[in-house]
Amino acid sequence: MQSDNPTAAILVIGDEILSGRTREGNAHHLAGVLTATGFDLREMRIVADDHDQIVAAIRALDSSLGGAYDLLFTSGGIGPTHDDITADAVAAAHGTTVEINDEARALLQARCDRMGVELTPNRLRMARVPVGATLIDNAVSAAPGFSIGRTHVMAGVPEVFRGMVDWLIPRLPGGQPAQSLSVEVRRGESEVAEELQALAAEFPDLSMGSYPFHDERGWGTNLVVRGLDGERVAFAMSELKRLLKL
Amino acid sequence: MQSDNPTAAILVIGDEILSGRTREGNAHHLAGVLTATGFDLREMRIVADDHDQIVAAIRALDSSLGGAYDLLFTSGGIGPTHDDITADAVAAAHGTTVEINDEARALLQARCDRMGVELTPNRLRMARVPVGATLIDNAVSAAPGFSIGRTHVMAGVPEVFRGMVDWLIPRLPGGQPAQSLSVEVRRGESEVAEELQALAAEFPDLSMGSYPFHDERGWGTNLVVRGLDGERVAFAMSELKRLLKL
Known part of the structure; x- marks a missing residue:
């Protein structure tokens, strides 16, 4: 970011x-x-x-x-x-x-x-x-x-x-608050890696994170888009959902 | 310690x-x-x-x-x-x-x-x-x-x-597990500071910690004695309780 x-x-x-x-x-x-x-x-x-x-x-x-x-x-x-x-x-x-x-x-x-x-x-x-x-x-x-x-x-x-x-x-003199949006998918991290990498290349000003977890239903991943510009973050998230066919 | x-x-x-x-x-x-x-x-x-x-x-x-x-x-x-x-x-x-x-x-x-x-x-x-x-x-x-x-x-x-x-x-080649004993007192940290310092001076081989907290009943402090020798830790704890008249 x-x-x-x-x-x-x-x-x-x-x-x-x-x-x-x-x-x-x-x-x-x-x-x-x-x-x-x-x-x-x-x-x-x-x-x-x-x-x-x-x-x-x-x-x-x-x-x-x-x-x-x-x-x-x-x-x-x-x-x-x-x-x-x-x-x-x-x-x-x-x-x-x-x-x-x-x-x-x-x-x-x-x-x-x-x-x-x-x-x-x-x-x-x-x-x-x-x-x-x-x-x-x-x-x-x-x-x-x-x-x-x-x-x-x-x-x-x-x-x-x-x-x-x-x-x-x-x-204290702060700066611009960070904005973030996240989405949970019921897929392992390696099943979203490609899409996330494509998104990161398209939005170099934003930060993309993937946080795998494991619960009673099996593996899932939380995908998080972070940046200072809320509109850019929202645009990147809609793009991510399109790539993942959510 | x-x-x-x-x-x-x-x-x-x-x-x-x-x-x-x-x-x-x-x-x-x-x-x-x-x-x-x-x-x-x-x-x-x-x-x-x-x-x-x-x-x-x-x-x-x-x-x-x-x-x-x-x-x-x-x-x-x-x-x-x-x-x-x-x-x-x-x-x-x-x-x-x-x-x-x-x-x-x-x-x-x-x-x-x-x-x-x-x-x-x-x-x-x-x-x-x-x-x-x-x-x-x-x-x-x-x-x-x-x-x-x-x-x-x-x-x-x-x-x-x-x-x-x-x-x-x-x-991995470990060492000697640390031993610890703790006691909770319903007093502020400054009301046990003197006794704890005396104890620390008496047992330089042990570590003494005081961890104040605040709950619905007011202030309290957890006192912890740590060391590698369980008997020394137990002796120091009994000494601490004596000093604090517990």
Whole structure:
């Protein structure tokens, strides 16, 4: 698919994904949001709660550090415990250090006051933010995410992550949302390969995907046409249906 | 967690994951299998159906090519259509070319004979395998995966992927399976941070994780202790419960 949309990557930090304990869902959610708002998501990475690994991934992915993509979104590792090392790793990648952010401290203090609890040193850890970062709003539990360079750092708890995405994405300059149409056929992938290839040659500006599946009725394939121009996508889909005699 | 287990990475190839259309499940499944069989999964990557991106990822991840991990497993992009480019990319990364593999052709021919259909050029595409690769059995639909160097290439269709994993993993030299114990507490993460840090200092050979969640009853945290020695893990968990007065 040809596109001038900003490119993006997602970095998920979490041993619990790599151990198989938790199935990744935050990157999946953000992927759908990015596609709908005109960002071209090119890569997801999931790494362990390991300082050097996180730093290396950020440098490889954030274009402001010489990395590959216009924007980088991260999920996970910004809570109050000893294994929450994302803020330090992001700071190191961006060549800065972490400080107690005054605005973040005020947000946490206000929440503690409302709940009638003390802002303990552990709770205050959630105000540790790289010097020079701006905050990302947390509508669920006050502890903010933050943006530095082209890296946007969000929480791992799904409700909090989604709230941060809802706040952040409309504030970023997006591009043209991708359009897609799909059709399910009860044929194996090799029985539609020729038609799909002919279509791809006829519409080099669009992307064609075929996703085989297997269920109780046997093999089928979902065919998806994607592009930025909705009319072109619709035209290509009607052409595909004609080729497949649907 | 200290471990001499072989390290591993998973590379998923698929635009449909990056567009948000499909939620990744194959890497999640394999992650659980690897943990249970003594491999130390350190990274997952999901990249687009893009030749250069796949080649770069394989080189970065497969230690036989100077990459970071002992073993690399891939999922996706080995079907019969024009967008199935994994075999070519794997061959390029490993400095070889793709050929019609005789053994794979025989498997496909036998299946076509059983089904009374012709081995068309599109179906024969599924026998395209890098020169020097060995095959991975496909119990579901005959079209094989393959291993070359330390890269193990499997299908994207979940049933087929799982079948290939079941065949492949017992044939690889694994290590010591990781053991883990977990406990759920109805407290926020910052209310257990201190105890967890004390425990981590006392058991440097184990890994401690805290995974906050939010449900209709409010905040809770899952605490997980992981390690290779089951007795140590059990001892650390009882120590944690004592510290938390559970």
